[in-house]
Amino acid sequence: MRFPYPLSLLFALILLASCSKATEEQATLLIYGGPIYTVDSTQTTVEAVAVKDSIILFAGSMEEAEKFATAETERMDLEGKTMTPGLIEGHGHFMGLGVNELNLDLLNTTSYEQIVEMVAERVKTAEPGEWILGRGWHQSKWDSIPGETVDGFQTHDMLSAVSPNNPVYLSHASGHAGFANAKAMELSGLRVLPMEGLDMMEVEGGEVIRDKTGRPTGVFNERAQLLITKNIPEITNDQYNKAFELAVKACHRNGITSFHDAGIGRENIALYQAKKKAGQLNVRMYAMLTGWDKELLEEWYKTGPYVDPDHRLTFRSIKLNCDGALGSRGAWLLEEYSDRPGHFGHETLPMEFVKETAITGLANGFQVCAHAIGDRANREILDRYEIAIKGNPNKTTDHRFRIEHAQHLHPEDIPRFAELKVIPAMQAIHLSSDRPWAIDRLGEKRIVEGAYMWQTLLESGVPIVNGTDVPVEPINPIASFYASVSRRTLKGFPEGGFEPAQKMTREQALRSYTLDAAYGAFEEDFKGSIQAGYLADFTIYSQDIMTVEESQILDTQIAMTIFNGQVVYQAGSN
Missing domain, CATH: 3.10.310.70 (Diaminopimelate Epimerase; Chain A, domain 1)
Structure with missing residues (x-):
């Protein structure tokens, strides 16, 4: 057999290819030395993670991870601290956080x-x-x-x-x-x-x-x-930019690397686009278009969703505000408020518009995310979603429509989330803050049968997207994690938690802040888990939130936040 090239050239090409492959797999960062929870069902914990720039190369044993390291690889010893995928704020208001x-x-x-x-x-x-x-x-x-x-x-x-x-x-x-x-x-x-x-x-x-x-x-x-x-003067450009910077820093301090911004208009869209272009959008933004601006929606229907290949700024969802809050007795109920007879809350957006948006949004490739707290608002939205989904079966294989909050449900409507494949985005911290007085609004029967039904929804087969609804609540994810697993107030009341059968396990709670939150934004294939090929976003904690005594969870501090392979926050140095 004769080679078409001299053997020396062939060996050189083989050596070059081998060196190129080695270079490609050399880690720029090696993390080890503490519990690492992956939220990956194939291996739930690992000893070490190798990162090349912004992408995870390897997650597994320390021995295997060392194969990706060179003399130039930066080594990060967790020194016993705990690491998880970067946390995702699944429902908040980014500029509200900064302005606040x-x-x-x-x-x-x-x-x-x-x-x-x-x-x-x-x-x-x-x-x-x-x-x-x-x-x-x-x-x-x-x-x-x-x-x-x-x-x-x-x-x-x-x-x-x-x-x-x-x-x-x-x-x-x-x-x-x-x-x-x-x-x-x-x-x-x-x-x-x-x-x-x-x-x-x-x-x-x-x-x-x-x-x-x-x-x-x-x-x-x-x-x-x-x-x-309408009479309050508009915020100045300097204030606006300062609020943005403060919001980014607040996210990093709290271990948040991605943010679902629940309803933004033209001004915020333009700001985020400008910040991304300038390299200043250092939180991965999944932005929902506000449903208050019909002309804005029509413009986006014509252009279609924008899914950012850089995973920094994506527009593929619409936010509808359909009722009020329980605290202000604005949540839309099927039966009157227990502490205000004759009052049922408010329908803040016509249901005809919800139906129209669900149909048109689906036809144009947009996810629809509707705010609903009261049981009537949830039922009315599920009804409109069902009309859209059943009326356009070719578009419904992976619609991922969401209901934001889903705080109070009629028992008959709970199974409908799984049947329609609607995702509940529920902020666990609301239970800690609201449950002590929510029983006055709804009465015990409605609370027990339909409020904060986390475990029932999870067991029905739907994921839950967690978060804080910042600035309604502080953005602190540790408090929301604690609420998820304890169902207590932040002062530890009551012993055993409110309606304890609805508690999340710690694994469920972590998943709701990582992989399930990523799923709620069509992003579970590249973030929300620590595995090869995923983005190098990590949150590092002062103690092990998965094993520490429940009473000590709130003592946990964010020790470090890594975004895109870079340390963006370190306790004591920012």
């Missing part, structure tokens, strides 16, 4: 008086006429009830007294209600005297809370908030 850090943060306030004191302090440094903004108050979480209330809410008098010349607007923690002082209402054409401006106080899909004389109390529910918010 610029304004008054009321999430930890425990009384109306404390809020008034915070506003009074801000008034001292505010310019005359400058708006004072904040978010995070929740009347059901206060330690004491204000002396004067209407429908369970405080009235504006104390707030107006400390800020007579500065308009004030403080968003409820849920974002589904707001609290204005007299100056803010005056600028909006609403007088605080009885019987003035009554024609403005009837708002479809919302409610102006008024006292017995007809006087507005300062609380605006659901779409009635627009009466005030």
Whole structure:
């Protein structure tokens, strides 16, 4: 047999190919020295992970991982700390997170008086006429009830007294209600005297809370908030960019490497695109187009979804806001509120539009994600999803429609999620915050049979996407993980947890923050698990969240965050 080339050339080519292969498989980073949970069913834990730039080369034994290392490979010893895939915030509001850090943060306030004191302090440094903004108050979480209330809410008098010349607007923690002082209402054409401006106080899909004389109390529910918010000056470009930077840093501090942004408009779309182009989008963004802007949806229907080959910024879903929150009694219920007879909450988006969007979105390749907290809202949305799915079977093999929150379900509707292959995106931390007072809204029967039904949904065969709904709750994933497995408040109440049969296992809870969250965004083939070929996004913890005593989970700190193969946060150095 004769070779077409000289043997020396053939051997050279073989050697070159061998060297090229070795170079291709050389790790730039080797991680070892602590528990590594992969969320990969073929091997749930590994000793070491080899990374080349932004991609995982190998996950397995230390002996095998060493084969990918060279003298140039960076070695990272976990020193007993624990590593998982990078955590995914499965439902939040990214710019809301950043803006919240610029304004008054009321999430930890425990009384109306404390809020008034915070506003009074801000008034001292505010310019005359400058708006004072904040978010995070929740009347059901206060330690004491204000002396004067209407429908369970405080009235504006104390707030107006400390800020007579500065308009004030403080968003409820849920974002589904707001609290204005007299100056803010005056600028909006609403007088605080009885019987003035009554024609403005009837708002479809919302409610102006008024006292017995007809006087507005300062609380605006659901779409009635627009009466005030339309007058708030737009955020400046400098503030906008600062809020973005703060949001990225907050994600990194909390071990978050990916973020499902639940409803954004043109301004945020343009901002994210610009930040990606500038190399500053250092959180993987799965952005949902807001359903409030019909023209925006029509434009995207024509162009179709955009799936980013760089896995930084993807647009392939639509967010619909279909009811309110339980705390503000805006969640849309089948039966009246237990603590407000005759009131059923609010349908904040016409169901005809939900049906139209489900049909048109499906036809154009878009996932539809609908906010629903109350049992009626969930049922109505499932009905519209079913119409779209059954009406277009050629498009339904992998639609992955979602219901955001799915907090309170009628028992008859629980099996429908699996039957229709609808994904519930449920924020476990809401149970810790809401369950102590939610029973007042719904009564024990509805709570036990249909609220926060995590295990029942999982056993039916659907994945759960976890998260925090930041800035409704702090973005802290450790708190949501703890809520998932304990079903207790963050103070550890009650012993054994609320409705303990619905607890997640720790494996389920971790999966809901990683691989199942990736699945909820069509991204499970390249992230959410530690295995060869997946993105090198990792979260590292101060202790082993999978084995530590339940009572110690909340002591866990994020020790390090690795994004795209690079350390972007390290405790004590940022």
